[in-house]
Amino acid sequence: MADEQWNRTGTSASGASEAKLSGGGRGGGDPASRGRTTIADGVVEKIAGLAARDVVGVHAMGSGLARTLGAVRERVPGGSRSAPVARGVKAEVGEVQTALDLEIVVEYGVSIADVARDVRENVISAVERMTSLEVVEVNIAVSDVKLPDEEDEDEESETRLQ
Numbered sequence: 001m002a003d004e005q006w007n008r009t010g011t012s013a014s015g016a017s018e019a020k021l022s023g024g025g026r027g028g029g030d031p032a033s034r035g036r037t038t039i040a041d042g043v044v045e046k047i048a049g050l051a052a053r054d055v056v057g058v059h060a061m062g063s064g065l066a067r068t069l070g071a072v073r074e075r076v077p078g079g080s081r082s083a084p085v086a087r088g089v090k091a092e093v094g095e096v097q098t099a100l101d102l103e104i105v106v107e108y109g110v111s112i113a114d115v116a117r118d119v120r121e122n123v124i125s126a127v128e129r130m131t132s133l134e135v136v137e138v139n140i141a142v143s144d145v146k147l148p149d150e151e152d153e154d155e156e157s158e159t160r161l162q
Helices: 041-053 064-075 112-131 153-161
Strands: 058-061 089-093 097-107 134-146
Touching: 041 058, 041 089, 041 097, 041 112, 097 112, 112 134
Parallel strands: 097 134
Antiparallel strands: 058 097, 089 097
16 A cells, blocks of 8 residues: 555545545644634733833822732732732633723823823734734723822832831
8 A cells, every 4th residue: 555646635546545635744734723722811911911001101000909909919928929910901802802901090290191092002012913812992991190299009008018
């Protein structure tokens, strides 16, 4: 049988049937179509959180309570040791699309509309570039304004815990 010639349909010249060949090489077909890639909500949340924080005028992410609880959790033995990059971000990830909700604190004096637009653009660009998911919406809630003379809640909780 080693001497028989095989055609593309997998049938030898003598009529014996064999597994179908495709693409002329191993495995056949486009490598991208040989399996599934799934991306967890948390991955998209981290990407979006980092991209949002890069925008000038964004002071913090999440509500004051969330930031305070996060600071406490980081200091508790066995608590979260990683940077709270996903704080203030909620993602719903499908197979090809994602939707994001962000909660931000802006610096006093900046245009909230401009900061929201810049955050939206930066988040969409980063998420789509890194995940190939289509971002269908980015909802932004501004939960607070950081005044120049205000102390950060994270700094306050840190001094209280020591």
